[in-house]
Amino acid sequence: MSLHLARKRTGWPDAALGAAEVMDPPRTWRWVGVAVVAVGLAWILYQLLTNPGFQWDIVFRYMLDPTVLRGVAMTIQLTVLVMVIGIAVGIVVALMRMSGDPLLIACAHAFVWFFRGTPVLVQLVFWYNLGALFPDIGLGIPFGGPKFLEIPATVAISSFTAAMLGLGLNEGAYMAEIIRAGLLSVDHGQTEASKALGHSPAQTFRVIVLPQAMKAIVPPTGNQLIGMLKYTSIASVVALHELMHSVETIYSRTYETMPLLIVAALWYLIMVSILSLLQSLIERHYMRGWRADAHASAQP
Template sequence: MSQEQPLKVVPVRHPWRWVTGAILAVLIAQAGVSVVTNDNFGWPVVWDYLFDERIIRGLQNTLVLTVLSMLIGVFGGILLAIMRLSGNPLAAGVASAYIWLFRGTPLITQLIFWFFFAALFPRIGLGVPFGGPEFVSWDTNVLITQFYAALLGLGLNEAAYMAEIVRGGIQSVDEGQTEAAGALGMTRGRVLRRIVLPQAMRVIIPPTGNQTISMLKTTSLVIVIGYYELMVAAQTIYSRNFQTIPLLITAALWYLALTSALTVVQMQIEKRYSRGTSRSVKAQRGLVNRLLASGSDRV
């Protein structure tokens, strides 16, 4: 009886991978050489204006606008998500209408609308509604400046998108946990704070990071109302020296640098909130039980 010959394992060859890789390497090298050697890019101009005082001032305004708009968007989104998921039909209807309106109209339209809000209401006041006496009022043009118009447009628009992100995160949590917490006597607010939101953050954080990065670049739309941010700073300079491409590259380099920094921060936050996802189901149930027990002691 002859012995069986051992099977000879031959690795699968992928010649087209090497061909594709070689072609891509040549194209990338050619593009890189063209970018570096083409004088029309104006790299000396780019380096001269990269840390120009006007560019840095526009960059600071962009960062302030991004942070404040995201704060309005996040807190407004949480409030809208809770309203939409509530059992109150009026609150749910108002939240749904808000999301429909702000997601259904262009952001640039909303920015211009807030900037010209004085055309509708020349004065804004506080008093008794439906024609009652007015206690205090302000000139709308003085109250809603370019900055506040930009903040209202970006922040309120972002709240509509964040509402759907938060709602998806809340709905991703098993309803059995909220029912168990309710059976233990925990209030809806405590269940939301101690059980639902901490687990929903794993779903909420990644798209929120993407929204923040998107907001950083979306702030460039406030150019339509003339608020001085990074793109307006670049436009102001190249409208005088006619170095359009170098100034656009200068702004793009700052956007890339800030986007890269935000991406690193997002990865760290995601890493923090993803701790424990590899635990067994038994360990996860044990954690939920401890949270419920801790919550019931404080009800």
């Protein structure tokens, strides 16, 4: 701590402070913590370099294996489609919750309650075995009326469809709350001011509400996207050939379990790192106006 800073904090003159030396607090425990972390990192590095169980030669051999790459492509495809479904469903459910209509609010509450309250693994298996309840899926008049189109459930609900529906509807319940919270974060006075300027409801939502709500929506949505990329590994239980199922297929044949799990972990880390970078860029884009306003308000 400098003498000038001490004088500002205490209000004492420099002469009074000059008689005593101002000492920094001891940093013993900080150095102990640094030493513990350094030893831990050194041990991890030593294990990575010397433990033969990691079998890095096998890891590098399978990183670009066609089966693994197909699993990576399937994981990316499933993640994108699930998030599209989740965001679309989330928007509809969020607007239903904010509609003011008691029936729509009750239906939205029930949807969120059910899909957030049941494990996603149960939902995946349920969709995969939907044929046990409905052997045929048809389009027509309900309650025993004629069917215009009818196909077997085993044909309509494949492994990919079951994973997409199970993960997408589950994600929609979480996205509904994220979107609703983002819309509620916008001051109601801004909407009233937009109406006073003669903007239509669509213009108000597009120009005033949505850009401000995105600052609250983007960060948790990015987290949901990253989480969903990893949740797709659950789809292996319905025999979908995503990344995790692909490496399981290989090590069930070669018995090289640990190297193949490391391959899967490395690919997940690569994809999550890319998504994290994209999330950071999107957040920076939507935070530009807020930072400019904060900087302007901080000026004397």
